[in-house]
Amino acid sequence: MNVPNDRKYAATHEWFLIEGDIVTIGITQHAADELTDITYVELPDVGSTVGAGAAFGEIESVKATSELVSVFGGTIAEVNADLADSPELVNDDPFGKAWMIKIKADSLDPAETLLDAGAYGQAVA
Amino acid sequence: MSVVAEMPQNTTTPKLQQHDYPTLFEIGSKGLSAVSLSKSDVPAVDRKAAVPAELLADTTPALPEVGELDLVRHYKRLAHRCFSIDENFYPLGSCTMKYNPRINERAAAMGGFANAHPYQDDADAQGVLELLYRLRCDLAEIAGLPEVTLQPAAGAHGEMTGLMIINAYHRARGENRQTVLTPDSAHGTNPATCTVCGRASVSVKSLPNGRMDLDDLRAKTDNDTVALMITNPNTVGVFDETIADVAEILHAKGAQLYLDGANMNAILGITRPGDFGVDVMHYNTHKTFSTPHGCGGPGAGPVGVAEHLRPFLPVPQVVKKGDGTFAWCSDRPDTIGKVRSFMGQIGVLVRAYTYIRGLGSDGLRDVADKSVLAANYLAAKLKDRYPMPFPAPYAHEFITVPDFAGADEHDIAKRLIDHGIHPPTMSWPIHHCLMIEPTETESLRTLDRFVEVMLSIADEIESNPEVVRGAPHTTPVGRLDEVTASRKPNVRWRPE
Numbered sequence: 079m080n081v082p083n084d085r086k087y088a089a090t091h092e093w094f095l096i097e098g099d100i101v102t103i104g105i106t107q108h109a110a111d112e113l114t115d116i117t118y119v120e121l122p123d124v125g126s127t128v129g130a131g132a133a134f135g136e137i138e139s140v141k142a143t144s145e146l147v148s149v150f151g152g153t154i155a156e157v158n159a160d161l162a163d164s165p166e167l168v169n170d171d172p173f174g175k176a177w178m179i180k181i182k183a184d185s186l187d188p189a190e191t192l193l194d195a196g197a198y199g200q201a202v203a
Numbered sequence: 204m205s206v207v208a209e210m211p212q213n214t215t216t217p218k219l220q221q222h223d224y225p226t227l228f229e230i231g232s233k234g235l236s237a238v239s240l241s242k243s244d245v246p247a248v249d250r251k252a253a254v255p256a257e258l259l260a261d262t263t264p265a266l267p268e269v270g271e272l273d274l275v276r277h278y279k280r281l282a283h284r285c286f287s288i289d290e291n292f293y294p295l296g297s298c299t300m301k302y303n304p305r306i307n308e309r310a311a312a313m314g315g316f317a318n319a320h321p322y323q324d325d326a327d328a329q330g331v332l333e334l335l336y337r338l339r340c341d342l343a344e345i346a347g348l349p350e351v352t353l354q355p356a357a358g359a360h361g362e363m364t365g366l367m368i369i370n371a372y373h374r375a376r377g378e379n380r381q382t383v384l385t386p387d388s389a390h391g392t393n394p395a396t397c398t399v400c401g402r403a404s405v406s407v408k409s410l411p412n413g414r415m416d417l418d419d420l421r422a423k424t425d426n427d428t429v430a431l432m433i434t435n436p437n438t439v440g441v442f443d444e445t446i447a448d449v450a451e452i453l454h455a456k457g458a459q460l461y462l463d464g465a466n467m468n469a470i471l472g473i474t475r476p477g478d479f480g481v482d483v484m485h486y487n488t489h490k491t492f493s494t495p496h497g498c499g500g501p502g503a504g505p506v507g508v509a510e511h512l513r514p515f516l517p518v519p520q521v522v523k524k525g526d527g528t529f530a531w532c533s534d535r536p537d538t539i540g541k542v543r544s545f546m547g548q549i550g551v552l553v554r555a556y557t558y559i560r561g562l563g564s565d566g567l568r569d570v571a572d573k574s575v576l577a578a579n580y581l582a583a584k585l586k587d588r589y590p591m592p593f594p595a596p597y598a599h600e601f602i603t604v605p606d607f608a609g610a611d612e613h614d615i616a617k618r619l620i621d622h623g624i625h626p627p628t629m630s631w632p633i634h635h636c637l638m639i640e641p642t643e644t645e646s647l648r649t650l651d652r653f654v655e656v657m658l659s660i661a662d663e664i665e666s667n668p669e670v671v672r673g674a675p676h677t678t679p680v681g682r683l684d685e686v687t688a689s690r691k692p693n694v695r696w697r698p699e
Contacts, residue, residue, distance in 0.1 A: 142630055142634075
């Protein structure tokens with residue numbers, strides 16, 4: 079299973095790429111595979127706020143609907159607009175082109191609760 | 204193996220072609236009609252003079268023009284392609300696809316019910332009012348709760364009504380609680396209800412045996428907790444015996460216990476929500492009391508409440524007056540108001556009442572006993588080939604997570620169609636599962652046939668997995684492109 083080393087992971091299958099106080103969030107390949115073909119991704123508006131541990135959006139596949147959860151609270155700095163028309167990007171490139179949001183984090187403390195690539199890879203093996 | 208499903212010689216045999224099932228537009232010819240109107244004796248009006256120019260279309264709508272016989276055949280053909288509980292086994296977990304007794308229809312069609320008008324004087328509608336009064340009393344007795352409102356239009360609406368009642372209760376005590384707890388196995392409507400009612404939902408973990416993690420519940424219940432919304436028996440098919448402890452943990456912090464009554468079928472007459480600590484519950488009459496099902500209704504989602512919540516129930520309520528007559532009463536100062544125009548779809552409530560009275564209290568208990576027996580019978584017969592993640596005994600439904608190398612739950616569901624069996628609920632509430640609910644109305648013969656079919660599919664996956672992966676083979680169309688249909692829905696036929 080491909081699990082990039084440059085970022086952290088939640089047990090709920092989101093990945094978090096931390097660069098300064100900006101955190102980029104997406105879902106893992108494992109999550110995308112489990113959901114199967116993604117049909118819709120609902121993301122928040124730029125400028126809105128999200129609470130630590132709260133849902134910031136929803137992802138739908140043919141099979142299921144899941145919440146997207148951020149362990150970081152903060153302000154939405156950027157949203158990947160491509161996912162609106164091309165939700166299949168989440169299946170094709172979940173760690174790259176299918177990033178979902180960038181948050182300006184209020185605090186980076188929640189990073190301590192996240193898994194590194196090795197631990198996440200083992201958890202879903 | 205005596206199981207026979209129509210098996211094509213070659214699994215790549217093309218399905219019946221689309222032109223074998225033309226649309227109404229395609230079978231029509233200009234000038235054909237299924238009606239002939241008598242000559243109008245009203246003088247013709249010039250449409251251009253009667254309608255402002257900007258509202259006039261410049262083309263005529265492309266409506267189908269079809270003769271009566273072709274029209275009849277068209278709809279008859281479509282009707283034959285429908286799948287229903289009246290024709291075949293329908294073990295759709297969580298949905299309780301039980302048989303809808305015909306006597307329900309007869310009662311609902313009676314003129315006094317079918318032709319009642321909501322603005323009729325109470326004096327002229329005593330029969331309807333008495334039925335509604337008796338139904339709400341019966342539902343209260345079954346729930347073990349003192350009062351029931353019949354207003355909510357369906358289960359999810361009942362949830363909303365219930366949560367509004369709970370919110371009103373907390374407000375009346377001067378509290379402004381914000382958090383609603385839902386188990387991680389909750390119906391999706393539960394967190395949705397929280398959001399609609401302006402509250403945040405927080406998920407409570409389940410144990411590996413499917414019961415609620417009481418430690419997690421304790422940790423998450425505090426003075427901000429509005430309520431816990433729980434389903435019991437829960438969505439994984441087990442009755443949580445710790446429910447009284449759950450209630451105690453919540454009540455100790457002033458929080459309320461809300462029961463989603465989706466699975467009441469399994470406990471009718473055996474135990475009552477009011478007796479195990481529930482403060483509010485809703486019924487799904489279409490599941491438990493055999494009212495019409497599917498396609499969004501019409502439904503009914505009656506809500507029952509404990510004594511301390513009665514002041515907040517919706518109005519008007521149907522009451523029995525001192526002189527023995529029945530009337531609407533809106534004298535309830537703390538009510539949350541009206542949640543539905545009039546009393547919803549009376550016909551659905553007539554069906555529920557007919558069902559309850561037709562069975563009587565012993566009969567309702569028998570419903571629960573037989574639905575639980577049927578589910579556990581199937582589970583016991585299937586468990587060697589179909590792994591079950593939660594330990595038996597089950598309530599009225601159970602979950603299996605098939606573990607075959609050659610085919611998955613999706614393929615098994617599709618293969619069942621070839622045997623004339625509706626696929627069980629899939630991939631919910633846990634990944635890769637099938638959720639099977641036989642209901643009490645199926646005969647032993649039908650249950651045995653289902654077991655045979657399921658075992659034959661297990662054999663087939665090992666011997667000839669392509670057949671299962673290519674199923675269904677006997678339907679007009681095979682596997683549809685669900686992905687494109689969801690991503691780029693095209694919901695309207697257009698003339699070329």
